[in-house]
Amino acid sequence: MNINSGQKKSDIIIVGGGVIGMSVAYELAKRGVGVTVIDKGEPGFGCSYGNAGWLTPCFSMPLPMPGMLLKSIKWMTDPESPLYIQPRPSWLLISWLTRFLFAMNEKQMVKSVTALTEISQYSLAAYSKLSGETGHDIHFEKKGLLMAANTKDGFDYAQTEMNLVSEHGVPGRRMSAEELKAFEPALTGPVVGGVYFPDEAHAEPLEVVRALTKGAIAHGAKILSGHELIDCETRDGKIVSIRTTKGVLRADEYVFAAGSWSTGVGRALGLNVPILGGKGYSFITKPVNPNPIHPLMLVEKKVAITPRNGTLRIAGTLELVNNDYSISPRRIDSIIKGARAFMNVPEEFEFSELWRGLRPCSPDGVPLIGYTKQYSNLFLATGHQMLGLQSAMGSARLAGDLILGAKPLFDPKPFNPNRF
Numbered sequence: 520m521n522i523n524s525g526q527k528k529s530d531i532i533i534v535g536g537g538v539i540g541m542s543v544a545y546e547l548a549k550r551g552v553g554v555t556v557i558d559k560g561e562p563g564f565g566c567s568y569g570n571a572g573w574l575t576p577c578f579s580m581p582l583p584m585p586g587m588l589l590k591s592i593k594w595m596t597d598p599e600s601p602l603y604i605q606p607r608p609s610w611l612l613i614s615w616l617t618r619f620l621f622a623m624n625e626k627q628m629v630k631s632v633t634a635l636t637e638i639s640q641y642s643l644a645a646y647s648k649l650s651g652e653t654g655h656d657i658h659f660e661k662k663g664l665l666m667a668a669n670t671k672d673g674f675d676y677a678q679t680e681m682n683l684v685s686e687h688g689v690p691g692r693r694m695s696a697e698e699l700k701a702f703e704p705a706l707t708g709p710v711v712g713g714v715y716f717p718d719e720a721h722a723e724p725l726e727v728v729r730a731l732t733k734g735a736i737a738h739g740a741k742i743l744s745g746h747e748l749i750d751c752e753t754r755d756g757k758i759v760s761i762r763t764t765k766g767v768l769r770a771d772e773y774v775f776a777a778g779s780w781s782t783g784v785g786r787a788l789g790l791n792v793p794i795l796g797g798k799g800y801s802f803i804t805k806p807v808n809p810n811p812i813h814p815l816m817l818v819e820k821k822v823a824i825t826p827r828n829g830t831l832r833i834a835g836t837l838e839l840v841n842n843d844y845s846i847s848p849r850r851i852d853s854i855i856k857g858a859r860a861f862m863n864v865p866e867e868f869e870f871s872e873l874w875r876g877l878r879p880c881s882p883d884g885v886p887l888i889g890y891t892k893q894y895s896n897l898f899l900a901t902g903h904q905m906l907g908l909q910s911a912m913g914s915a916r917l918a919g920d921l922i923l924g925a926k927p928l929f930d931p932k933p934f935n936p937n938r939f
């Protein structure tokens with residue numbers, strides 16, 4: 520199929536230079552579109568900066584999963600739980616949670632997993648070529664992904680996940696406690712068993728955004744840092760221009776890829792973009808002894824461990840917030856405690872960097888990718904929750920197909936932004 524088939528559009532402004540905005544910029548620029556990306560700061564320094572770097576189609580789960588109702592209620596009362604929802608009077612939170620609860624059913628989950636696995640598998644293949652294509656090293660490594668559980672419930676959960684994604688062509692292998700310990704000597708704590716997904720990979724998240732930026736520029740894209748979108752001039756159901764902190768800009772079409780800021784950005788146009796921030800933290804720390812060979816998911820605590828060159832990244836927790844960047848010592852301690860239950864993490868825990876980011880979470884756990892019904896030249900690409908990095912290039916491919924009027928490679932229905 521000629522991916523440039525259909526009507527060619529030019530002159531697109533993308534608002535937001537995270538991994539999603541930059542993937543769309545790279546995709547469109549490669550396909551001959553004139554692209555300008557604006558970002559209120561430096562591209563790549565939002566949620567795309569310090570994430571775990573996992574490129575793991577095995578984690579194509581939406582946030583709302585069947586059977587989570589009782590768990591969600593318990594989480595509201597436990598600030599140390601891996602997913603915390605602080606109860607507070609907020610219309611956005613109440614309407615978001617209502618939709619979240621409605622999405623917790625088998626039928627919706629199967630549809631979401633299918634859609635998310637497809638874009639994640641496409642992305643994994645695309646990332647394996649990105650360093651070569653752009654001449655910028657993203658530190659792509661294919662060491663698989665190991666889920667390690669220290670309870671029977673956790674082990675059952677890992678196997679359920681393995682069975683679910685294996686139906687979508689993501690292979691996984693069950694491991695007993697003995698096999699797990701022999702395979703990954705860093706697991707010094709007690710374990711019950713685990714699952715290994717051999718085809719998964721990881722990369723350095725900021726380097727991914729830099730590679731995409733370099734690739735987009737090589738194909739003619741312009742990047743404007745320090746340009747914050749304030750509002751838009753609209754006429755007859757179209758955006759005519761956007762006002763930024765550095766002046767007014769015009770284009771034929773606009774892509775909003777503002778991550779967890781999407782609700783506020785949409786509000787400037789009277790749109791309801793139901794995105795809450797899923798706050799998470801990561802640390803860069805010295806290697807532990809023994810240091811992990813593989814990226815590890817510590818199932819019960821939902822802590823993500825990524826070996827890096829000479830250091831280790833430990834990431835975790837998800838707290839639903841609206842634009843709240845405060846740091847909770849209690850939650851960061853629970854990540855360290857979680858890692859210590861599995862690995863030899865010293866009592867004197869030292870880190871060279873502590874980072875927090877807000878994952879852009881849609882209520883049903885599926886991104887919003889498509890044109891809005893209110894403005895015919897406004898395209899949304901947001902809401903990628905816990906898997907924005909691993910699914911960015913597939914999301915961009917879908918965005919490119921829809922914007923260029925080509926036959927979409929993926930079914931666009933699950934991603935329709937007008938479903939809310």
Ligand SMILES: Cc1cc2nc3c(=O)[nH]c(=O)nc-3n(C[C@H](O)[C@H](O)[C@H](O)COP(=O)(O)OP(=O)(O)OC[C@H]3O[C@@H](n4cnc5c(N)ncnc54)[C@H](O)[C@@H]3O)c2cc1C
Nearest residue numbers: 535537539559565566567570571573748778799907908909
């Ligand atoms: C602890 C943690 C670990 C994670 N691990 C993984 C992982 O291993 N794999 C994975 O796939 N995902 C992971 N994620 C999720 C992933 O980081 C996100 O899904 C992804 O970064 C979202 O990208 P984005 O481009 O939508 O948002 P962002 O990266 O936040 O980009 C949005 C951009 O919009 C800009 N912007 C906002 N408002 C405006 C405005 N008004 N004007 C102009 N610009 C604006 C911002 O400056 C920002 O650069 C993790 C997240 C966290 C917090």
